[in-house]
Amino acid sequence: MKRKIPLIITFVVGLLVITSDFIPHKPFGTLVSGLENWFMIISAFAILLGTLSLIKVSVLKIKFKNENWKYYILTLVSFFVMLLFGLFWGTKTQSGLFGHGEAISSIIGLKPFDYLFENIYEHLQATMFSLLAFFIASAAYRAFIAKSFESNLLLGAAILVMLGGTSIGSYLTGWLPESLKFLHLPNIAAFIMKYPNTAGQRAIIVGAGLGIIGSSLRIILGIERSYLGGS
């Protein structure tokens, strides 16, 4: 029962979704739209589960005083502060349990949730990603060692795309006459992006798409069962 019923559910639901695409009439059409709504609701609970798991891990680290346990207190504090602000006074578009929090907004200029979002969350997120600009440089140093024809292609394409996307690229080849405009760096970059890059991406997309179709069939037919876990 612990394994067979979930397998049957997967098979029936998967088959229903596929059938509804070929027979978009009653009852399949309505059944599938209802199912999609269920999917959204359960997915929302899955996000809550992920959050519960984060809280559990943080609490256990604090309880057993694991390495760096003090920092996990900050995780919990920041989580609950942001959560309560959002639930009490809502977000930019939503009203919370205590309304829109006009009194607070008139003092700090924004709702508390949005204040934290704009002044902390957005900065942390943007800086975290911009940090990768430095690490990507060291990764490039290792990846771009021109030792074979393939790595030369990688290096050449990356340099041309980067130069073509910046003002220095336009400046370097801006003097070219009209008849040689196709050698203008921004044009070369656009050509690479439009044709060879699309060809490579398309091959990857088709390959991955076929793989996903195969995996979906394996899941629906119950051949692939790893999502059910161990025992």
Next chain:
Amino acid sequence: MELFYSRLGVWIGVLFTFAIFSFLYKDNPFYKVAEQIFIGLSAAFWVVITIYDTLIPNLFKPLSENFGGNIILLIPAFLGVLMLIRIIPKLEWLSRFPIALLIGTTAGISFLRYLKSDVLNQLTATMLNPFAASDWISMIGEILLIVGTICGVLYFYFSKKHEGALGTSAKIGIYFLMVSFGAAFGYTVMGRISLLIGRLQFLMGDWLNLIAH
């Protein structure tokens, strides 16, 4: 008062920006503090958005407005609660039912979506007549596009050893993939650099008022 909180917000943003950048020197307590706060805020942000954008309009509101008419929504709500039970190790198996529903729906949707958009549509878009192109650059480009796509797909065919005609095609396929990876890398670098420029603009403009913003 509003101006004070606005300036305070900028200063908080600056402090966290420097705390994250301090990682460039080495892992340190400032970075760890900023990192953990980021994790906490991210989790809370997504919980709040999920509640307001998914659970309230699709579950709580229909049930509170017309309970009898929407009683069927109690099933996904019950399955959602079963999903949360996963956190209790002894009852973990109960979460397999909602997971089965999610996986079944995802597999069905993926099967159709990828068949249409990632296989059929991509192949249709590759079926071009390069000799009908408007200029010779587009003609060369379209020939490259057709050859590159076919050879690239052949590279991913692993059921036969890559030798002879298949080997040559696969080799050409690798060349196109390499150009594609290079272009993608170049684009990613530019994206990250533009984020870095955005951060510097914030520090120089919003904080120090050295540049117009």
